[in-house]
Amino acid sequence: MQIVFEQVLTGLSIGSILLLAALGLSIIYGTIGVINLAHGEFIMLGAYAAWALKTYVGVSLLPGLVLIFLGVGLFGWLVERILLRRLYQQPLDTILATWGIGVVLQQVIRLTAGGDLRYVELPPSMAGSVSILGVETSAYRIFIFVVAALLFLISWFIIYRTTFxxxxxAVVQDRGVASSFGINADRVYSATFAYGTGLAGLAGAIISPLKSVSPEMGTGYVVDAFMVVVLGGVQSLFGTVISAFSLGEVTGVIAFLQNDTIAKAIVLILIISVIRFRPQGLFVAKVRA
Amino acid sequence: MLEIDNLSAFYGNSRALQNVTLEVADAGFLSVLGRNGVGKTALLRAIVGLMDRTEGSIRLDGEEIAATPTHDRVRHGIGYVPQGRGILPQFTVRENLKLGTFARRDPGHAGVLEDKVFDLFPVLKELLNRRGGNLSGGQQQQLAIARAMLTDPKIVLLDEPTEGIQPNIVEQIEDVIMRLNDEHGITVILVEQDVNFARRASRSFVIIEKGHVAASGPIDTLTDDLVHRHMAV
Structure with a gap:
């Protein structure tokens, strides 16, 4: 029983990291439709921002989160304004352009911050562990779970309960109709892209104490994030959550029985099989068009 | 007053309208007639600013709006009922109506407008929580007109509002369009295939052929001969 509960907690922890990494991508992909291959590098920027704030400014992780969200979000806003906006008519070119941005970001970080691994300290208040029903769990992992859940709720609220x-x-369904009712579609898209990018930065910063920070770290996350989003169904925020936690649990169990590498391979095979028979993902909105 | 001067409009590189000049007075009612594919829809889209490119001038109450982006342009008081109705399928009726309020010039008398709309289309009140995509064609068309009304427009552009709709609803929609013009003093530009309705409702007409204005004038100068020449299939 104890072991089962431990596994559930491990899965939740993996799942909440996946959700953090995928949330921004899910919003950008599900609304603007841009396949943002630089998403991993936006996560990486967040992680480096956490490191740089601590190293050069002396701001530690938790108080820095708001700054990191705003900073990386602003960067995303610029990318959308300057580059992506011109490419919406050519979806293939946006893939190439975002991939290019990713490569550039990696090299810029390598040249400025160096290629070695960087480490971000755990906030001292969360370095300990907490006992839940007799299972010792790191306090920081619980924090990640709470933050991921909160960010999901905030995003859901923004998308489904605010005028924005x-x-x-409206713009996602029909850009022409939306603008003929006074909606500035360009501005809506910029803000959305900036928000999604800011979330990626936040994810990077929050994950940074658990993983080593390197210029290439984004590559792994972008793959994970896409798996989560595609499995969950592209336009479903709810699907992203279910998919992140299911993948987390499955990965956790297989990693426990075998090891991480096998877990990764099996999860990938599972996703491919699901997509083969349900290309739209697990969750889709059903409305007559 | 809407004045269009020497307007050309393009889908990509192909020209859909060529040197169109026309004007509609305040509280006027213009019917735009012509066969399929001659540029009637393009004319409305050009007024709203949804064409890929336009040349020439569009003035609304003396203000040049041809270069203004769509979302700012409609705030001058343009309500648009597009071809195919443009109802957002995933939105409820309530959300579709809410969309109409975003382009409103003066947010003040919101409540009055809503009463007016439900007075014109009582059926919408019962459908508020239904998805737009699940409504019938007639209900969608009523919703589309109601939504345009909620922008508190000076001028309403209607693109074949009775196309594919059952006869008793057609009558109701025609009645509403005439009331918008008569009682509310809203300028109407109506793209229409039904010459009889155009004759009954409008004060002036323009016939378009191959992107040109082929004939225009007060509605009583729309002779059967003109109709045969430019509209018979």
Whole structure:
């Protein structure tokens, strides 16, 4: 029984990291439709921002989170304004362009911050562990779970309960109709892209104490994030959550029985099989068009 | 007053309208007639600013709006009922109506407008929580007109509002369009295939052929001969 519960907690922990990494991507891909291959590098920027704030400014991780969200979000806003906006008519070119941005970011970080691994300290208040029903769990992993859940709720609220969200969903369904009712589609898209990018930065910063920070770290996350989003169904925020935690649990169990590498391979095979028979992902909105 | 001067409009590189000049007075009612594919829809889209490119001038109450982006342009008081109705399928009726309020010039008298809309289309009140995509064609068309009304427009552009709709609803929609013009003093530009309705409702007409204005004038100068020449299939 104890072992089962431990496994559930491990899965939740993996799942919440996956959700953090995928949330921004899910919002950008599900609304603007841009396949953002630089998503991993935006996560990496967040992690480096956490490291740089601590190293050069002396701001530690938790108080720095808001700054990191705003900073990386602003960067995303610029990328959308300057580059992506011109490419919406050519989806293939956006893939190439975002991939290019990713490569550039990796090299810029390598040249400025160096290629070695960097480490971000755990916030001292969360370095300990907490006992839940007799299972010792790291306090920081619980923090990640709470933050991931909160960010999901905030994003859901913005998209489904605010006027901005209504405008965004209108533009997604029919850009022409939305703008003929006074909605500035360009501005809505910029803000959405900036928000999604800011979330990626936040994810990177929050994950950074658990993983080593390197210029290439984004590559792994972008793959994981895409697996989560595609499995969950592209336009479903809810699907992203279910998919992140299911993948987390499955990965956790297989890693426990075998090891991480096998777990990764089996999960990938599972996803491919699901997509083969359900290309739209697990969750889709059903409405007559 | 809407004045269009020497307007050309393009889908990509192909020209859909060529040197169109026309004007509609305040509280006027213009019917845009012509066969399929001659540029009637393009004319409305050009007024709203949804064409890929336009040349020439569009003035609304003396203000040049041809270069203004769509979302700012409609705030001058343009309500648009597009071809195919443009109802957002995933939105509820309530959300579709809410969309209409975003382009409103003066957010003040929101409540009055809503009462007016439900007065014109009582059926919408019962459908508020239904998805737009699940409504019938007639219900969608009523919703589309109601939504345009909620922008509190000076001028309403209607693109074949009775196309594919059952006869008793057609009558109701025609009645509403005439009331918008008569009682509310809203300028109407109507793209229409039904000459009889155009004759009954409008004060002036323009016939378009191959992107040109082929004929125009007060509605009583729309002779059967003109109709045969430019509209018979």
């Amino acid at each position: 969200g209504l405008k965004l969903r």
